[in-house]
Amino acid sequence: MEITLTDWQLLLVKLAVILAVVPALTLVAGYAEHKVMAHLQHRLGPMYPGGFHGWAILLADGLKFIYKEDIIPAAADKRVFKLAPIAIFIPAVMVYLVIPLDRTLIVEDLDVGVFYLLAISSVSTIGVLMAGWSSANKYALIGALRAGAQLIAYELPIVLSAAVIVMLAGTMSLVGIVEAQPWPFILWPPGIGLVAFLVFMGSGIAELTRPPFDMPVAESEIITGAFTEYSGMRFIFGFFFAEVANMVAFAAIGATLFLGGFNPIVPWSPLDAIPGFVWFVLKASFLLFLFLWVRPTFPRLREDQLQKFAWKVLIPVSLFLVLAAGAWVLYAPEALQP
Amino acid sequence: MTVDSRDELKNPQEVIDELARGSLQTEQMLLNVGPQHPATHGVFRLLATIDGEVLVDAEPVIGYMHRGYEKLVEARDYRQITNLVSRMDWLSNIQNELPMWMAVEALMELEVPPRAQYMRVVMVEANRILNHLMFFASFGAELGAITPTFYAFREREDIQAAMETATGGRMHFGYMRAGGLKEDVPRGFLQAMLAAVRQVIDRMDQYYNLLVGNEIFKARTIGVGVLEPEVAYNYGVSGPIARGSNINFDVRKDEPYLVYDQFDFDVPMGTSGDCFDRFWVLLHEVYESARIIEQAIEGMPSGPILGKVPRVIQPPEGEVYIRTENSLGELGYYLISDGDKRPYRMKIRTPSYSNVSALPYVLKGTFVSDMIAILGSFFFVLGDIDR
Numbered sequence: 001m002e003i004t005l006t007d008w009q010l011l012l013v014k015l016a017v018i019l020a021v022v023p024a025l026t027l028v029a030g031y032a033e034h035k036v037m038a039h040l041q042h043r044l045g046p047m048y049p050g051g052f053h054g055w056a057i058l059l060a061d062g063l064k065f066i067y068k069e070d071i072i073p074a075a076a077d078k079r080v081f082k083l084a085p086i087a088i089f090i091p092a093v094m095v096y097l098v099i100p101l102d103r104t105l106i107v108e109d110l111d112v113g114v115f116y117l118l119a120i121s122s123v124s125t126i127g128v129l130m131a132g133w134s135s136a137n138k139y140a141l142i143g144a145l146r147a148g149a150q151l152i153a154y155e156l157p158i159v160l161s162a163a164v165i166v167m168l169a170g171t172m173s174l175v176g177i178v179e180a181q182p183w184p185f186i187l188w189p190p191g192i193g194l195v196a197f198l199v200f201m202g203s204g205i206a207e208l209t210r211p212p213f214d215m216p217v218a219e220s221e222i223i224t225g226a227f228t229e230y231s232g233m234r235f236i237f238g239f240f241f242a243e244v245a246n247m248v249a250f251a252a253i254g255a256t257l258f259l260g261g262f263n264p265i266v267p268w269s270p271l272d273a274i275p276g277f278v279w280f281v282l283k284a285s286f287l288l289f290l291f292l293w294v295r296p297t298f299p300r301l302r303e304d305q306l307q308k309f310a311w312k313v314l315i316p317v318s319l320f321l322v323l324a325a326g327a328w329v330l331y332a333p334e335a336l337q338p
Numbered sequence: 339m340t341v342d343s344r345d346e347l348k349n350p351q352e353v354i355d356e357l358a359r360g361s362l363q364t365e366q367m368l369l370n371v372g373p374q375h376p377a378t379h380g381v382f383r384l385l386a387t388i389d390g391e392v393l394v395d396a397e398p399v400i401g402y403m404h405r406g407y408e409k410l411v412e413a414r415d416y417r418q419i420t421n422l423v424s425r426m427d428w429l430s431n432i433q434n435e436l437p438m439w440m441a442v443e444a445l446m447e448l449e450v451p452p453r454a455q456y457m458r459v460v461m462v463e464a465n466r467i468l469n470h471l472m473f474f475a476s477f478g479a480e481l482g483a484i485t486p487t488f489y490a491f492r493e494r495e496d497i498q499a500a501m502e503t504a505t506g507g508r509m510h511f512g513y514m515r516a517g518g519l520k521e522d523v524p525r526g527f528l529q530a531m532l533a534a535v536r537q538v539i540d541r542m543d544q545y546y547n548l549l550v551g552n553e554i555f556k557a558r559t560i561g562v563g564v565l566e567p568e569v570a571y572n573y574g575v576s577g578p579i580a581r582g583s584n585i586n587f588d589v590r591k592d593e594p595y596l597v598y599d600q601f602d603f604d605v606p607m608g609t610s611g612d613c614f615d616r617f618w619v620l621l622h623e624v625y626e627s628a629r630i631i632e633q634a635i636e637g638m639p640s641g642p643i644l645g646k647v648p649r650v651i652q653p654p655e656g657e658v659y660i661r662t663e664n665s666l667g668e669l670g671y672y673l674i675s676d677g678d679k680r681p682y683r684m685k686i687r688t689p690s691y692s693n694v695s696a697l698p699y700v701l702k703g704t705f706v707s708d709m710i711a712i713l714g715s716f717f718f719v720l721g722d723i724d725r
Contacts, residue, residue, distance in 0.1 A: 041488040220377040220480045300482025302707040
C-alpha cells in the first residue's frame, strides 16, 4: 500500500517532527553543556539522575520548574509579562524550519533561507525587551536595554558575514548554499571564508548572550537581566530553553554556511559513504562544543568594551570581507571557483 | 519605576528632535544593589544613583548582619570569646583568635613557648592562603569567569584537610589558647601542610596565567577603580588593598609579633591602586605566605605547645591594644580588663569595616559593570564589617 500525502499534510508532519525534535535537541545540548563545563572545571557534573552519568538531570530540572510557583510581580504589566517568554520561545523553534539536515531532510527550503534565519533569530530580542520593560524591575530594564543594544551592534557583523557566504554561493537558499560548497567555505576561498566564520561565530556568541558577551544576563551584575522576575515554567521557556535552542540553531547555521552542511568535509569519494545527516550532526556538534568551551574559559567584557569590539573591529572587518568576496567572485579564475 | 507612567511618555518625534538639539532630559535612577544581590557575597547594600550605566553616587549601607559581638563578649569568659570572634571574619577564623589571646597574654604577662609561636605562624599563614584563594575564586566569578572557583576550592581542600587533622575543624578552628595552642599537632601534620602548600604554589602559576594573563581580565581591571594612596590613608584602609595603592604597611613587618621577625619574606606592593593591582597583591601574598610556612616548618622547635598558664584565665586590671595583620588588613583588639574573668570592654577594629568606607570615593563615576569589579577587588567579608 502506498501512502500519498498532500503538500499540506506533509508540512504538518514535518512541523510535528520539528516540535518533537527541538525540545529533545535542547535537552541533549543542555546535558552536554553540564558535562562539558564540569569536565573543563575538574568536576564530574550530574552523576545520579537517571542512573547513567546523570543523563536525566534536565528532565528532573524541568519537573522541578513545573512545580515552582509562578510569581508575577504586582507592579508588572501582566499581559506583556506573560507574553514575553512566548515571544522568545517561538522564534527559537521557528529557526529550525529552514535548516537542512540532509538534501531532503528539511521542512521548507525557502529561496530566502538565510534572510529568514537572520530575521527570525533577532525577533526574540523583542521578547527580551518586553520581559525587561514589563517586569517593573530596574535590573530587568537594564538587562533588556543591554540586550537591545547588543543585538543592534552584533546583528550587523552576522548579516555581513552571512552576506559574504550568499555572494560566494550565489543563492540564499540553504540547500543551494550547501551544494555550492564541495570544499567548505571555511577552507575555500582561502582566508575569506575563515575570517567570515570567525566573525560569524564571535557575533553569534554575543547574539546568544553567552559568555564572554553575556552582559544582558550577567549574574554577578544584574541578577538575570530581563528574567530577574521570572520563575517556574516561564523562566525556563523564556530563558534556559530559548538560550540552548538558539545555541544549537546557531551551531547548525554555522555548520550549514561555513562547514558545508551535509556534504563531506572534503570532496573525497570514500567519505561519500557516510550519510549527509551524520556529517551535519558531526559538524554542528563540533561548533556546539566550541560554544560550550568558550563559556568556562573567559571572563566577561564590559558593556562599552563590547560595543567597541563590535563597531570598531567586527563591522569594519566584515565590510572588508564583503569587498573581498565581491572581488573574488568577479575576478578569480573560473578554475578556482567552487 | 512603574509602568503606569506610560501616559507621561513623550511623542517619539519630540524625543528625536530633542536628541538632535542635544537637549534631551534624562533622569537619574536610584538602583538598590543588595542586601540580596549575588555580587555582594553577604548582606551588603549599596544605594547607587545611576545615570544610564554610569554611577553618579554610591552609598554603602551596612549593619544587616550586626550580631553585637562587642557587647556579647562582655558576658563571656575568654575561652568562649575565642569561638565567638572566630565567626567575625569567617574566612580568617584562626587569625581572629590570635590577637585576642595575644591581648590576654600581654595583660597576664604569659610566656608563649617557641614551638607554639612557630605553630601559630603556620596556622595563621595557612589560613591566609585559604582566605586569599577564596577571593581569587570570588573575584573571578564577579568578572564572569566561573572556572577559578572550582580550581581554588580544590586547592583549599588540601590545606583544610591538613588543618582539620590538627584542630578538628574545617572552618571554625578554635585552636588558640592563652599561652599557646590547644594541643600539639598530630604526627604527619607538618609534612601534609608542606605538601599542600607546595602544591598550591605549583598550581598557582597555572591559575595566574589563566586568569591574570587573560586579555579580557586585564581590560576589565587595569585602570579601573583607582584608590589613591592619600585617600587610602585618610580612610584607614589597610591590608592588600592599601598595599595595592602602594602603601607600604604590613604589621608583620612594621611591628613584628609572634616570630615574624625571624622569617624572610617580602611585602608585595602595587603601583597604581586599581583593581588589577589589588588582585595582584592578593595573589602574590599567597607566595609569601607559602614561603613563611616553609621556613616555619623547617625551623620548627620542639618543646611544649602550651606555656605555664594559671587554671583560671583572669587578666589583671589594665588595658592593651594588640594589632595583627589579618588577611584583609589590620585587625586590632582594644581590651580593657577590670580583673574579672570577662573583659570589661573589648573594642574590635576590623579591616573590612575601614576598607569598605573608601568605597563611595572609588565608585563615583564608574560603570555598573566596574562597580562589581571594584566591589570584588575590595575583598570584604560581611561578618567582618558588621560583627
